[in-house]
Amino acid sequence: GSWLLVCSFIFLAHTARGCPDKCLCYTASKTADCKNRGFTEIPARLPPEIQILQLQNNRIWRINQNAFTATPLLKILDLSNNSLSSVAPGAFQKLRYLQVLNLTRNLIHYIENKTFSFLPHLKELDLSSNSIIRLPETFGNSTGNITLLSVKHNKLQKMERILLESLPNLKVVLFKDNPWQCNCNIFGMKLWLESFLYRGGISDGIICSAPGIRKGKDLLKVPYELFGVCPLRTAQVHLASSHHHGWEQQRSWPKHGHHGEPGDSGRASCEPRPKGRPGSLRHALGTVVITGVLCGIVCLMMLAAAAYGCAHAAVTAKCQRQRPGPGRQHGAPEEKEPFESSLA
Numbered sequence: 001g002s003w004l005l006v007c008s009f010i011f012l013a014h015t016a017r018g019c020p021d022k023c024l025c026y027t028a029s030k031t032a033d034c035k036n037r038g039f040t041e042i043p044a045r046l047p048p049e050i051q052i053l054q055l056q057n058n059r060i061w062r063i064n065q066n067a068f069t070a071t072p073l074l075k076i077l078d079l080s081n082n083s084l085s086s087v088a089p090g091a092f093q094k095l096r097y098l099q100v101l102n103l104t105r106n107l108i109h110y111i112e113n114k115t116f117s118f119l120p121h122l123k124e125l126d127l128s129s130n131s132i133i134r135l136p137e138t139f140g141n142s143t144g145n146i147t148l149l150s151v152k153h154n155k156l157q158k159m160e161r162i163l164l165e166s167l168p169n170l171k172v173v174l175f176k177d178n179p180w181q182c183n184c185n186i187f188g189m190k191l192w193l194e195s196f197l198y199r200g201g202i203s204d205g206i207i208c209s210a211p212g213i214r215k216g217k218d219l220l221k222v223p224y225e226l227f228g229v230c231p232l233r234t235a236q237v238h239l240a241s242s243h244h245h246g247w248e249q250q251r252s253w254p255k256h257g258h259h260g261e262p263g264d265s266g267r268a269s270c271e272p273r274p275k276g277r278p279g280s281l282r283h284a285l286g287t288v289v290i291t292g293v294l295c296g297i298v299c300l301m302m303l304a305a306a307a308y309g310c311a312h313a314a315v316t317a318k319c320q321r322q323r324p325g326p327g328r329q330h331g332a333p334e335e336k337e338p339f340e341s342s343l344a
Contacts, residue, residue: 018045018046018047018048019032019045019046019047020032020034020043020044020045020046022034022037022038022039022043023037023043023046025046025047025050029052030049030050030051030052030073031050031051031052031053031054032046032047032050032052032053032054033054034053034054034055034058035054035055035056035057035058035078036056036057036058037058038058038059039055039058039059039060040058040059040060040061040083041060041061041062041063041064041067042055042060042063042064042067042068043055044070045070046070046071047071048070048071048072048073049073050071050073050074051073051074051075051076051097052074052075052076053071053074053076053077053078054078055077055078055079055082056078056079056080056081056082056102057080057081057082058081058082059082059083060079060082060083060084061082061083061084061085062084062088063084063087063088063091063092064091065088065090065091066094067091068091068092068094068095069094071095072094072095072096072097073097074095074097074098075097075098075099075100075121076098076099076100077092077095077098077100077101077102078100078102079101079102079103079106080102080103080104080105080106080126081104081105081106082105082106083106083107084103084106084107084108085106085107085108085109086108086109086110086112087103087108087111087112087115088112088115089112089113089114089115089117089140090114090117091115092115092116092119093117093118093119095119096118096119096120096121097121098119098121098122099121099122099123099124100122100123100124101116101119101122101124101125101126102124102126103125103126103127103130104126104127104128104129104130104150105128105129105130106129106130107130107131108127108130108131108132109130109131109132109133110132110133110134110135111127111132111134111135111136111139112136113136113137113138113140114136114138114139114140114141115136115139115140116139116140116143117139117140117141117142117143118140118141118142119140119142119143120142120143120145121145122143122145122146123145123146123147123148124146124147124148125139125146125148125149125150126148126150127149127150127151127154128150128151128152128153128154128174129152129153129154130153130154131154131155132151132154132155132156133154133155133156133157134156135151135156135159135160135163136160136163137160137162137163137166138162138163138166139163139166139167143166143167144166144167144168144169145169146167146169146170147169147170147171147172148170148171148172148173149167149170149172149173149174150173150174151173151174151175151178152174152175152176152177152178152204153176153177153178154177154178155178155179156178156179156180157178157179157180157181157185157186158180158181158185158186158189159186159189160188161188161189161191161192164189164192164196165192170196170201171201171202172201172202172203173196173201173202173203174203174204175203175204175205175206176204176205176207178206178209179209179210180206180207180208180209180210180219181208181209181210181211182206182208182209182210182211182214182217182219182222183210183211186206186219189206189219190206190219190220190222193205193206193219193220194220197220205218205219205220206218206219206220207219208222
């Protein structure tokens with residue numbers, strides 16, 4: 001009985017030292033267990049040495065700018081199943097050693113540019129099961145080491161190709177259960193995903209929700225030729241959801257080899273030309289070859305015609321020279337002279 005009392009005292013000493021009232025802190029595993037405690041904000045007075053912070057299943061609705069200043073050594077942060085509707089840029093910037101960030105099952109509608117800046121060791125970013133309608137062009141400075149990204153179960157209609165290209169170490173990316181609009185606005189994602197899978201990346205694929213004729217189809221199986229027209233209503237939807245989307249569209253499309261007038265955010269700025277340069281080059285070479293063959297045939301025919309004309313003229317002249325007739329005695333030498341000189 002006494003040993004049990006001593007062990008209980010040691011356990012309480014380990015878990016209570018510098019730990020919030022509602023949490024359990026474990027020195028050996030450097031973990032703070034604060035899940036299912038009804039928190040509405042990040043708890044204060046967390047032990048500075050902790051590396052794992054479990055905050056899932058609370059009612060946290062905001063993250064203050066200095067929320068993690070006292071816990072700079074965090075490697076795993078679980079904020080799943082809370083009430084976050086947005087995340088302020090820089091909220092996590094003190095967590096230079098963070099490797100895993102779980103933000104699933106919140107109420108996040110959009111992610112601002114550079115929200116996850118200065119997280120050079122971040123490897124796993126899980127944004128699934130939110131209400132995200134828009135992702136930025138970049139998650140932030142020093143986020144190039146992310147290997148797993150999940151955006152499944154959101155409300156995304158498209159995703160900027162420039163964002164995906166800013167994550168060169170991605171190994172797994174999860175897209176399912178989003179209302180992907182498979183029109184020209186998603187053409188860049190199609191190109192990126194093909195390249196990603198070719199390099200050995202893992203993905204659950206992109207299933208189209210619209211337009212109706214492509215609903216339920218795998219984006220990778222939609223032919224390039226069907227991306228030649230950008231519906232005006234789609235452009236308007238994206239402009240409404242983000243005022244600066246049109247400029248992002250114009251900046252991202254030239255990289256794919258598609259041209260449009262700067263002021264035209266409707267059709268011209270997002271009309272990809274299927275198969276682009278390879279198709280054009282192939283057609284150009286075919287045209288050159290066919291033209292060359294036709295020109296060669298025409299030249300041969302002209303040469304044959306010229307040779308035939310010369311031979312026919314020579315034969316005719318010879319026949320006329322050998323044929324005697326009245327009235328030709330005086331004019332014959334003058335008429336024969338050019339042919340004779342040309343045949344000499």
